Amino acid sequence: MTLDQLRAKAAERRQTCTQIKKMIVSRLDLEIEPDWITDDQPLFGRGLELDSLDVLELYVAIEAEFGVALYDSEMAVFGSVSRLADEVNPALRATP
Amino acid sequence: MATVLANLHPEGTVYGEVGDSSVPLRFSESADEYRVLRERAAVLDLGGNRLIEITGPAAVDFAQRLLARDVEYLTSERCMMSLVLDESGQVVDQVLAFGRENGILLESSCGAGTRLLEHLEEHNDEGVVITDRSADLTVLALEGPYAWGVVGRLIDGELASLPFESVVETEWNGTEIIFARTGFTGEYGYQMIVPVEAAAELWCQALEHAGAAGQEALELAMLEVRQPIPRHEATAGASVIEIGANWLVDVTKDEFVGRDAVLAAFESGQGRRTVGFTGGDAIPEAGARVLAGGQDIGEVVHAVRSAGLGATLGLARVDAELAAAGLEFTVDGVEVTTLTSPYIVPKSWSIPII
Incomplete structure (x- = not known):
């Protein structure tokens, strides 16, 4: 890939991640700017320190915002914002 | 400085100098110790983590000014991880802060105790008492998807299901210890702060239920x-922003050492960002150049062989607009792919405590 193609691909992920961060901050009334949340930081326990009630709120929010139901998914989808982006926008999915 | 448990480590233990400490890198094979940690339960000698007590009437005010997260209401039943920064926003250390009745107890990262202690003493405008407790206390940890079971067999099953970052003072074998639900690896994690004279017995008893893992497996x-x-x-x-450790800083807090610099770095949007990568068999050195589309976009921060991925795993610090998962870069002539975190899903996320 050329540098421009790589930049475009990164921008696509950034857009989805930004949308998720805004949703988290808004739905959970967090007192931080959405961009303060990094793509890779853990969301539960360590990191953003969300709890199981927050998960339920996010299930509803994600379905409303992205039309994706995650109710039966493993907790791993909440491993980070970037991991969540893979779920709500499968075109982004990176294979290690 | 060797850990207080060094004389109990098995023959053949490989040590490494990490900052001011000599710590066990591996007791046998790192890959085996890693598997114990990820699949069962590992016991860790965290004697390289320095314990520093801050006491006196202004102890909480001092800690609140020096730590990047909010510790004003940190009771003796809670602990939290926080960065400690200098005025320029550079990381001095990453600490685990325990609320105490008479102040606060800080646990440094491995080998960083001297640097942390010096920083605290240099900034002691409040006249607090800063005491290095490492001569009389040490830290043991348990990590793994079944670490909760070890807690039950070793101390008390009730403690295993404490909420994350909860702390209790409890008695083990007639000795007062501080027990905390913590965790560095995504697995169930616990720490025990114990008097050095009781550490050997606790270490030996823990080894009856868990395997020892060294610093390499832990990291x-x-x-x-x-x-x-x-x-x-x-x-x-x-900067903290380039490292991606924003979550260890509370920007809603009015004041702490380094706050202005961190905010300036955040608001500028400048600098690089850190992203994980995998690919190839060779382990690139820190500082190896990272290329994208033939152009230099940054450097490798740290890389190791991941037993979990069966491949090289590393962190690269690259131009912010390219710090994203799912991209192909080149490192030392080898194609690598950037990753979404976590790079391994901890087994503990699908195993309940019973």
């Missing part, structure tokens, strides 16, 4: 869940 497991490892990631000149 690999930390990297896999993007738990910051300051000694590798806090490179000279890198």
